[in-house]
Structures are given as C-alpha cells and as structure tokens.
Amino acid sequence: MLGKWRAAAPCTAKMGLREAQTILRSQAEPAGTERVLLGNAGFRILAEPLFARIDSPRETVAAMDGFAVSEKAVQAGCLTFALAGASYPGDSAPAGRDPSAAVRVTTGAPMPPGKDRVIPFELVEETPATIRLAGPLPGARHVRLKASGFEAGQLVLPRGTLLDPAKLLVAAASDNGDVLVHRRPGVRVITNGSELVGAGLAAETGNRVPDSLSLPLLLMARQWGADAVGGMLCPDYAGAIRKAVLAALEDCDVLVIAGGASNGDCDLARPVLRALGLVPFFAGVSIKPGKPVWYGKAGGVHVLGLPGNPAAAMTIARLFLAPLLSTLSGRPFAAALDWQEKPLGAAAEAADPMRDMALFGHRGPDGTVTILPRQSASAQLPLAKAELLVLRPAGGPALPTGAPVPVLDL
Ligand SMILES: Nc1nc2c(c(=O)[nH]1)N[C@H]1C(S)=C(S)[C@@H](COP(=O)(O)OP(=O)(O)OC[C@H]3O[C@@H](n4cnc5c(N)ncnc54)[C@H](O)[C@@H]3O)O[C@H]1N2
Ligand code: MOO
Secondary structure, three states, X not given: OHHHOOOOXXXXXXXXXXXXXXXXXXXXXXXXXXXXXXXXXXXXXXXXXXXXXOOEOOOOEEOOOEEEEOHHHHHOOOXXXXXXXXXXXXXXXXXXXXXXXXXXXXXXXXXXXXXXXXXXXXXXXXXXXXXXXXXXXXXXXXXXXXXXXXXXXXXXXXXXXXXXXXXHHHHHHOOOOEEEEEOOOEEEEEEEOOOEXXXXXXXXXXXXXXXXXXXXXXXXXXXXXXXXEEEEEEOOOHHHHHHHHHHHHHOOOEEEEEOOOOOOOOXXXXXXXXXXXXXXXXXXXXXXXXXXXXXXXXXXXXXXXXXXXXXXXXXXHHHHHHHHHHHHOOXXXXXXXXXXXXXXXXXXXXXXXXXXXXXXXXXXXXXXXXXOOOOOOOOOHHHHOOOEEEEEOOOOOOEXXXXXXXXXXX
C-alpha cells in the first residue's frame, strides 16, 4: 500500500469552516455498493431504485371479517342471503356466482367472483344457513381492489432512500428480498496520548485520564452509516503511532486520529502521517473550538485529525466526520449539515471576533434553543445536556432572547 502513496503536498494556510468543508466534500465519494438480504439492509442507503415485483393486493380482497355479497343484490333490496362456503387469505376464492348467496370471508381473503361488498359480521344476524341484514349498511364496501396499493413494476422507493423501518416495510411489501445498497465505510479511531487509559481504569492509577473519545467517535461513525471497525489507544511515541496507523490503514476507509493535533512536543500524529505519505488538504481551521483539525488522504484512506480536547473533538467530528461519512455511505454531504434557524431562549454573548464558534446547546420550550454555560474545548460535563450545535459566525454581536441562530442537531 505504501508504494502507491504520493509525495506530501504543502498544507494550505488556516481557512474558514465553509472552505474546509468544501474541500472535504470534493474528496468524498460513496464507498461502492453491495447486494444484501433485506434483513441486513436496515438503515442502509439504496443504491438502486426499487420496483414492486407484485401487485398489492395481488387480487381483490376483503377489508373486513364478514360476508361477501353482491352489491347489486344489496341495492335491489335483498335482506337475506344463503351462506355458500368461505374464503380465507392465501386460498383461492370459491367459485359460484349465485347473486343471492353470501360467502364467509376474513380480512385479506380473495373476494369470490361476483361479490363486491363485504358486510361486517357485526351488521348481520346469522343462522347456520343464512345471514340477515340487521340494519342499514354503510357506504363503504370494505373491499380492497387488486393493485389499488401499488402495481407490479411500479417504482416504490427511489435510489438514495435510507432504509428506515417504514421504508423497509415498503421494500418487503413489494417483494424485494434483496437490495443493492451502498457499502458502509469502515472507520477506525486512534486516540493519542500517553496519559490515556480505557474508561473505567483511571481511578486505580495515579494520574491517568480516561479516554472519553474513542467510544463516542465510533458511535458517531455508526450513527452516520459507517462500520465502527475499532479503536486503538496509542501513547505519544512516534514509533507506536506509526505502527497503529499502518495497521489501521490496512482495513478502513476513514481513519480518525484524536489528539496530538497541535504543535507541542507530544503532538506527533500529523508528522507521523506526513512521513507515511499523507497528502494533506488542510491543517488548521478558523473555528472555535477545534482549530487544530486537519485532513488528508493516505493511500486512498481519508484521515481526519481531531484535537485531543474532548469537547473540541466532538464538535469537529460532528462538523467534518458526519458529512464525510454521510457521503461515503451514499447520502448527500449536506444531509449531515442541515442547519436550521431557531430562536434563542436566552440572550447570548458576542461571538469571537476572529473565529466562527460552534457551541453546544439544548432545546427549550416553544422551539427555542439555549447555549449551554461553562463551555470550553476541554470541558466535558456540558455534553451531558448537549442536543445540538449553535453556530456563531466570527464577529457576531451579542444577541437578545428570541434572535434567530443556526442550529445543527447532534
Ligand atoms: N502552543 C499552543 N498550544 C496549543 C495550541 C496552540 O495553538 N498553540 N492549540 C490548543 C488547542 S486549540 C487545542 S484544541 C489543543 C489540542 O491539542 P492536541 O490535539 O495536541 O491534544 P492533546 O495535547 O493530545 O490533548 C489535549 C487535552 O485533551 C486531553 N485528551 C486528549 N485525548 C483525549 C481523549 N481521548 N480522552 C480524554 N481526554 C483527552 C489530553 O489529556 C489533554 O488534556 O492544543 C492546545 N494547545
Ligand atoms: O481549538 Mo481548541 O479546540 O479551542 O481548544
């Protein structure tokens, strides 16, 4: 794989959020397709349009449990019908066209020839051999006509559909047992820092810090249509990072490296990747938090470098990793950047004069949003209440309650 890597190109200077996202978008392509059984297609993206393989219903069927009769006979004033057989779902309807006969039916049963109304059993008095109308009949005939739901050959789901439970129902109803879907991109996460230990292992050590990033980043990857291939915790040694990166590049489409993104003595992630032939596309974005974010490609693998400060890393992952994975898994890049204007539930301070800010917020009553207090790149507890990101463009003034702000769901 190394042999195919191109020489590193120079990094661009620090750029704005939009510009960096535009570069990322230009590099993102869906990760290919595969045919899977419908049972394995949940939450995947259709890579083909789906057409109905059958009519629905396949023939004209009863829509209520009761008795199939001739509407003409009802209109002619017939009040008593002789009982002549039964029809059940999946069976063939009994033959016989006697207009004064009624056939016992259950919901979904094929309507016998000549019968075009179902009288629900609640509306008749039944004897062993006859039924008699107990009162006036409703207008509805309680019959579902052949192909009234959809016709064989009809487009039922367009390409690009997310197969959520409702769409999976339509695929199954139209008798599609296997479907062509976009491949899930594989994501690996390397968390970088000699101080880090797995969550749950820190209290017993002197001064170690729980790795709070690899698990949420892998979960976010799954949320955006990827396979979470795995996480690796890596100390701040160039040799260790190199080994972890080489292993990760073998079996993923996207490598996320959190930590070691700035320029301190222990910030080795980017130099190691550069030495391995990373082609950098940007390093440093004018955003707060998360300014040290960087992105490049190594042997066809997308490599996204996140700052180690956890709140900054999560913010940047939502703004960069989510749209990247959205595209790789077959959805539009913009599907993950659906900013909506919402009114502020409480006044907000002026924005940073130099950098766009993305701040965690939560929903209040009446569709308002409130920016969470005590936020910083390293503060983790505000995420306990975070539901969305609020964008504050650089240089924006203090805002009163009710002012509209762009909001992105987490
Ligand atoms: N001289 C400068 N120093 C720093 C700059 C700068 O421009 N000049 N930028 C600052 C900014 S902004 C950020 S953000 C941080 C990001 O730095 P790194 O990506 O190198 O992050 P680390 O140094 O590895 O870690 C920072 C902090 O976060 C903790 N951390 C890291 N990974 C995890 C994890 N997986 N789980 C929990 N906590 C983690 C780590 O222990 C550190 O406390 O750099 C500033 N410095
Ligand atoms: O950019 Mo850093 O994430 O502000 O602390």
